Amino acid sequence: xxxxxxxxxxxxxxxxxxxxxxxxxxxxxxxxxxxxxxxxxxxxxxxxxxxxxxxxxxxxxxxxxxxxxxxxxxxxxxxxxxxxxxxxxxxxxxxxxxxxxxxxxxxxxxxxxxxxxxxxxxxxxxxxxxxxxxxxxxxxxxxxxxxxxxxxxxxxxxxxxxxxxxxxxxxxxxxxxxxxxxxxxxxxxxxxxxxxxxxxxxxxxxxxxxxxxxxxxxxxxxxxxxxxxxxxxxxxxxxxxxxxxxxxxxxxxxxxxxxxxxxxxxxxxxxxxxxxxxxxxxxxxxxxxxxxxxxxxxxxxxxxxxxxxxxxxxxxxxxxxxxxxxxxxxxxxxxxxxxxxxxxxxxxxxxxxxxxxxx
Amino acid sequence: xxxxxxxxxxxxxxxxxxxxxxxxxxxxxxxxxxxxxxxxxxxxxxxxxxxxxxxxxxxxxxxxxxxxxxxxxxxxxxxxxxxxxxxxxxxxxxxxxxxxxxxxxxxxxxxxxxxxxxxxxxxxxxxxxxxxxxxxxxxxxxxxxxxxxxxxxxxxxxxxxxxxxxxxxxxxxxxxxxxxxxxxxxxxxxxxxxxxxxxxxxxxxxxxxxxxxxxxxxxxxxxxxxxxxxxxxxxxxxxxxxxxxxxxxxxxxxxxxxxxxxxxxxxxxxxxxxxxxxxxxxxxxxxxxxxxxxxxxxxxxxxxxxxxxxxxxxxxxxxxxxxxxxxxxxxxxxxxxxxxxxxxxxxxxxxxxxxxxxxxxxxxxxxxxxxxxxxxxxxxxxxxxxxxxxxxxxxxxxxxxxxxxxxxxxxxxxxxxxxxxxxxxxxxxxxxxxxxxxxxxxxxxxxxxxxxxxxxxxxxxxxxxxxxxxxxxxxxxxxxxxxxxxxxxxxxxxxxxxxxxxxxxxxxxxxxxxxxxxxxxxxxxxxxxx
Numbered sequence: 037x038x039x040x041x042x043x044x045x046x047x048x049x050x051x052x053x054x055x056x057x058x059x060x061x062x063x064x065x066x067x068x069x070x071x072x073x074x075x076x077x078x079x080x081x082x083x084x085x086x087x088x089x090x091x092x093x094x095x096x097x098x099x100x101x102x103x104x105x106x107x108x109x110x111x112x113x114x115x116x117x118x119x120x121x122x123x124x125x126x127x128x129x130x131x132x133x134x135x136x137x138x139x140x141x142x143x144x145x146x147x148x149x150x151x152x153x154x155x156x157x158x159x160x161x162x163x164x165x166x167x168x169x170x171x172x173x174x175x176x177x178x179x180x181x182x183x184x185x186x187x188x189x190x191x192x193x194x195x196x197x198x199x200x201x202x203x204x205x206x207x208x209x210x211x212x213x214x215x216x217x218x219x220x221x222x223x224x225x226x227x228x229x230x231x232x233x234x235x236x237x238x239x240x241x242x243x244x245x246x247x248x249x250x251x252x253x254x255x256x257x258x259x260x261x262x263x264x265x266x267x268x269x270x271x272x273x274x275x276x277x278x279x280x281x282x283x284x285x286x287x288x289x290x291x292x293x294x295x296x297x298x299x300x301x302x303x304x305x306x307x308x309x310x311x312x313x314x315x316x317x318x319x320x321x322x323x324x325x326x327x328x329x330x331x332x333x334x335x336x337x338x339x340x341x342x343x344x345x346x347x348x349x350x351x352x353x354x355x356x357x358x359x360x361x362x363x364x365x366x367x368x369x370x371x372x373x374x375x376x377x378x379x380x381x382x383x384x385x386x387x388x389x390x391x392x393x394x395x
Numbered sequence: 396x397x398x399x400x401x402x403x404x405x406x407x408x409x410x411x412x413x414x415x416x417x418x419x420x421x422x423x424x425x426x427x428x429x430x431x432x433x434x435x436x437x438x439x440x441x442x443x444x445x446x447x448x449x450x451x452x453x454x455x456x457x458x459x460x461x462x463x464x465x466x467x468x469x470x471x472x473x474x475x476x477x478x479x480x481x482x483x484x485x486x487x488x489x490x491x492x493x494x495x496x497x498x499x500x501x502x503x504x505x506x507x508x509x510x511x512x513x514x515x516x517x518x519x520x521x522x523x524x525x526x527x528x529x530x531x532x533x534x535x536x537x538x539x540x541x542x543x544x545x546x547x548x549x550x551x552x553x554x555x556x557x558x559x560x561x562x563x564x565x566x567x568x569x570x571x572x573x574x575x576x577x578x579x580x581x582x583x584x585x586x587x588x589x590x591x592x593x594x595x596x597x598x599x600x601x602x603x604x605x606x607x608x609x610x611x612x613x614x615x616x617x618x619x620x621x622x623x624x625x626x627x628x629x630x631x632x633x634x635x636x637x638x639x640x641x642x643x644x645x646x647x648x649x650x651x652x653x654x655x656x657x658x659x660x661x662x663x664x665x666x667x668x669x670x671x672x673x674x675x676x677x678x679x680x681x682x683x684x685x686x687x688x689x690x691x692x693x694x695x696x697x698x699x700x701x702x703x704x705x706x707x708x709x710x711x712x713x714x715x716x717x718x719x720x721x722x723x724x725x726x727x728x729x730x731x732x733x734x735x736x737x738x739x740x741x742x743x744x745x746x747x748x749x750x751x752x753x754x755x756x757x758x759x760x761x762x763x764x765x766x767x768x769x770x771x772x773x774x775x776x777x778x779x780x781x782x783x784x785x786x787x788x789x790x791x792x793x794x795x796x797x798x799x800x801x802x803x804x805x806x807x808x809x810x811x812x813x814x815x816x817x818x819x820x821x822x823x824x825x826x827x828x829x830x831x832x833x834x835x836x837x838x839x840x841x842x843x844x845x846x847x848x849x850x851x852x853x854x855x856x857x858x859x860x861x862x863x864x865x866x867x868x869x870x871x872x873x874x875x876x877x878x879x880x881x882x883x884x885x886x887x888x889x890x891x892x893x894x895x896x897x898x899x900x901x902x903x904x905x906x907x908x909x910x911x912x913x914x915x916x917x918x919x920x921x922x923x924x925x
Contacts, residue, residue: 065583068486108513109510110582114483218513219512219513287513
């Protein structure tokens, strides 16, 4: 067990922006929410999966919506404080631990806004090892875990309790609700036991976010390239370096969707790249050829400072390196690719691991 | 002959240069005065000894007055921040501000129902009664400046407009700065900039009155243009309402000036003023810009501005008796009465540097008996601070040249540990040179209905229009370029085919011969930055 202080929170915030793979929502907003909770209720312990008893009750806490929305319609503490006890009211179960559904983006830290007032620990794990735009795209789905019973709470005073036939139905209903509500809400979902959590989840996901954040921070101090430092420490691949020429972005159907087009710099002079995003960057197309797709992580970082730039913030003129990081092994299976690979998002193409050279 | 005048109004000095093309015809430095006007007038009088006022085609002014005010939390007015959202909010206005600024500008904020959803439909009905109550509380607090923000006012400003009307009805005579006019998407960052703008309005009014009077008294009848954050210029009328758009012009001007004076296009630029030191990176002749979140003296914004590290060090920075404490207080423009070398009673960085052998100023004998330990201790603190900032500004551990400009620049020559600095001739007036080379901008900021066109076609149309506007404002056609382009789909309008396009083009003013009329046009057509 360890205690997360504000410095650790800052590293997690920076690293979770990289793990957000372009989406996941602005972790700065999440950091403010978590910091506020910690200041009001005291520090939050973080435990490894091994420290969780098999018979413990665990639930994911996550915000759902569009990253381009939550920087305006800011999340509120009230929803994160209430969401778990509302799930308990319906299920009659008391939850002993909360866990991030996704370590990418603001959901790496939203569970702290629930854990702090409740005085319970956060588990150092997640269901993605990154961020994904659909709530069924979590590792528990691969092993028969169910998204429901779950609870959805928005800032307008609406609460929804769901029991669905499949996790895809849970996504469909929750997405319809979040769209109706204005694309930002809090959820408690995927109730599971400690035993299940140990089998299903991506271990050490918060530590991974913190490590990436620290890697960037230390590279900046050492005057070395933060982009290269991240590539090296995470076995990543440089996909492109270029200047943003055009951004086509809209908040649509409950997501932030669109493309960013880049023209090449330096070694990539004369070449182009298009990033396709649906909250997260899902495919990277270089000179018209798709060279990286989900579930591998595709992320833009400012070339010099290594500042990770989410899809909702990428702007004309930014000079970015586009990097690819390998997805967690849970995803690089037939079932994993079926659930989160390119065809799942409507791209007529096969998944190709990012480290394989382009033909 | 068409000459341009560049003026830089700093916290300590007011500099003026007369330029014929890139040639510095005349340059002067005089102390910034409390009323601003007389300092500018004396600088102008000085440079106009060499040329006729009628030869001047345009006066370009840059000022760090406003960022200094924020950095020192001085001259700021208290602000009432009103946010239209869903109450109660957790991430409140000024949530991540430095305490010393919040103490002066804030803690008066109010959240009322209002705002828009992402698609422009109402988030909450604006509650008129609640707003009139808020107005009553603002009246009781005595605050005269309101910063009004609203969720997704970038998509639909109706909540802000309605609230503005109600607040002004209740509180005639107050000012209201609306966030939709100040910033882009990102409520906290836009609201921060809006609050700072409101806090600066009175100061801006006084400063701009001063600029106008000074130029008029000097006999110059040419357009006056003020540098803004993105390196283009705006009119004084606009600057009165949106001083926040000038907030980062100092670094832009000093870095552009450093490049123009040295011919070096890639360097770390250290600008030492009277109060603060700005360190930034010059890439290909232009300042490196911030990406996502940029801090304005500790306040997060999403303005597109030079990535500059500012810290409290300048010629007027106050030093403790043992030399161990350097700043952050500065005697500012009172240096010529306060500093020891000028017969004052306050130990400043200028005194330390002169005692250590820097270019003399005032009466060096007045610091002759300063204890060598004090001098050594102060120089060590200064050296460590500058080296740290230069290292931080550099992106790679290489031999990037370091150019030092600004009135206090030559003082650094005596600081141990700072070797191989490039200190150009006229280093002291680099900001004024940079200001004179501010660019002409052209902006398109409006809603387009697609009407069967693709958004790419509409964007191209807007880009061409922005370029034409920049050229009309004086930019040389062969160098004008698009510096920013953004479109926000407005799904609540026009059957889903409306899009809010913001495009900005900029380019250097054409040769002076051509700018006489063009600069006049620019005063009418250039608009907001960022």
